Amino acid sequence: MSFLGEKELKEQIKLIIPQYRPKFIDSNKYELCLGASYCASDSKFRVLQAEDNQIVVNPGEFYFLETYETVEMPNDVMGFISIKASIKFKGLVNVSGFHVDPHFRGKIVFSVLNAGPSPINLTIEEPLFQIWFAKLTSASESYNGKHQNQTGVNGKLLNDHMSGSDNASLGDLQKQIKDLDNKYEKVLVLASVLVVGILSLVFKAHLS
Structure with missing residues (x-):
C-alpha cells in the first residue's frame, strides 16, 4: 500500500470526488468541506439544518457532521480521514472512524465532540476535514456496508446509531x-x- 502523491492525486481526484475544487487540493491530501445537515446531543439528536451558514458546536456536546462532497472510492483505493488541525486545537475531536473503505460511495459522516471550554463556530462549505488516499496492492471486493450510498446526516443514520439511546x-x-x-x-x-x-x-x- 502506498499513498497517492500530489501528482497522482490531481490526476485521479475527479474520479473520486466529482464535486472537487482544485483550491482544496493541499499537497497529497484533499480538504473536504462541511455540509449543512447535522444533529446534536443538546438538540435531542434531531436532524437540523445550518442557520446563516453556521453550525455552533457547544462545549461538552456530541454532534454528527457531514461532508459537503460525495466521495466515490475505487475498489483499489482506501481513504484516511481527519479534522483540520486548526479546528482540533480548539477542542473538536473526531470520535468516529478514521478510514473510508474501498468502493464506498456517499457523504462521509463524522461523529465529533467539543472537548474544549468554548463554542466552536463552523461555516458551511468551508474546509473542515482532510482525506488522504492510499493505493492498495490489489482490488477489494465491493463494499456492501450499511453506509453505502449514504446521503449525509438524516433520519436513517440516526435510527441506525441512536435508536433507544439514552446516553x-x-x-x-x-x-x-x-x-x-x-x-x-x-x-x-x-x-x-x-x-x-x-x-x-x-x-x-x-x-x-
Missing part, C-alpha cells in the same frame, strides 16, 4: 452535577438554620 452528553452531565451542587448547598443552608435554631432554643431553656 447523556458531557454537557448534560455537567448540568446534572451543577444541579446537585445547588441542591446540596440549599440542604446545607437549611441544616445550618435548623442547627442554629435548635441551639438557640437549648440556650434559652438553659437560661430559664
Whole structure:
C-alpha cells in the first residue's frame, strides 16, 4: 500500500470526488468541506439544518457532521480521514472512524465532540476535514456496508446509531452535577438554620 502523491492525486481526484475544487487540493491530501445537515446531543439528536451558514458546536456536546462532497472510492483505493488541525486545537475531536473503505460511495459522516471550554463556530462549505488516499496492492471486493450510498446526516443514520439511546452528553452531565451542587448547598443552608435554631432554643431553656 502506498499513498497517492500530489501528482497522482490531481490526476485521479475527479474520479473520486466529482464535486472537487482544485483550491482544496493541499499537497497529497484533499480538504473536504462541511455540509449543512447535522444533529446534536443538546438538540435531542434531531436532524437540523445550518442557520446563516453556521453550525455552533457547544462545549461538552456530541454532534454528527457531514461532508459537503460525495466521495466515490475505487475498489483499489482506501481513504484516511481527519479534522483540520486548526479546528482540533480548539477542542473538536473526531470520535468516529478514521478510514473510508474501498468502493464506498456517499457523504462521509463524522461523529465529533467539543472537548474544549468554548463554542466552536463552523461555516458551511468551508474546509473542515482532510482525506488522504492510499493505493492498495490489489482490488477489494465491493463494499456492501450499511453506509453505502449514504446521503449525509438524516433520519436513517440516526435510527441506525441512536435508536433507544439514552446516553447523556458531557454537557448534560455537567448540568446534572451543577444541579446537585445547588441542591446540596440549599440542604446545607437549611441544616445550618435548623442547627442554629435548635441551639438557640437549648440556650434559652438553659437560661430559664
